Amino acid sequence: MRQFKIAFFIFISIFIIDQIVKYGFANLGWDANGSVMSLKLAYNYGVAFSMLSFLAEYLxxxxxxxxxxxxxxxxxxxxxxxxxxxxxxxxxxxxxxxxLDRFTYGAVVDYFYWHYMFEFAIFNFADVMIDLAVVIIIIMQIKESRKQKNI
Structure with a gap:
């Protein structure tokens, strides 16, 4: 039960923060240009790197x-x-x-745009959290695998 409470707190916190930030970009014009990275509103109708955008309505x-x-x-x-x-x-x-962005805005709201030395896809805080989750799972799996080999 403790794990569920922790997970629920993390979920609610990340979800609310992400939605507030996206609302700011989509409705309040929070764009800002920088020399390394810019904060610029973009709508992604697909998934990572706009793949599958032809499925926009069904995605x-x-x-x-x-x-x-x-x-x-x-x-x-x-x-x-x-x-x-x-x-x-x-x-x-x-x-x-x-x-939720897809239901609210018709696409995912992206805003981080890296453009120093190379241009990278525009992404958002939720994307970073998804990537972080995958990295944590991979690290946990590697540690478990190494532990099992030492037994």
Whole structure:
């Protein structure tokens, strides 16, 4: 139960922060230009690097279906949730926030634009949280694998 409370707090915090920031960019003109990175409103109708943008109208339903399948899996495998509760909370917060964007704005609201020495895709805080979740899961898996080899 403790893990659920921690995960829920992380989820709510990340989700609310992300939605407030996106609202600022989408409705309050929070754009700012910098020499290394700019904060610039962009709408992503696809997924990473605008892939699958031809599915723009259906993508939110596809992604929501994937979240539902993942949730059913976690309900049936609670030990996995308890073990990975922090990255799961980050993953759900970022993923559901981006899905909410699709319902609210018709696309995902992006705003971080790296352009020093090379141009990188425009992304948002939710994307960073999703990436962080994946990195944490990979690190946990590597540590577990090494631990099992030493036994």
């Amino acid at each position: 939110k339903y596809i992604q929501l279906f994937i979240v539902i399948i993942g949730t059913i899996y976690l309900l049936k495998n609670r030990d996995i949730f308890y073990k990975y509760h922090i990255p799961i909370a980050l993953l759900y917060a970022g993923g559901l926030s981006n899905i």
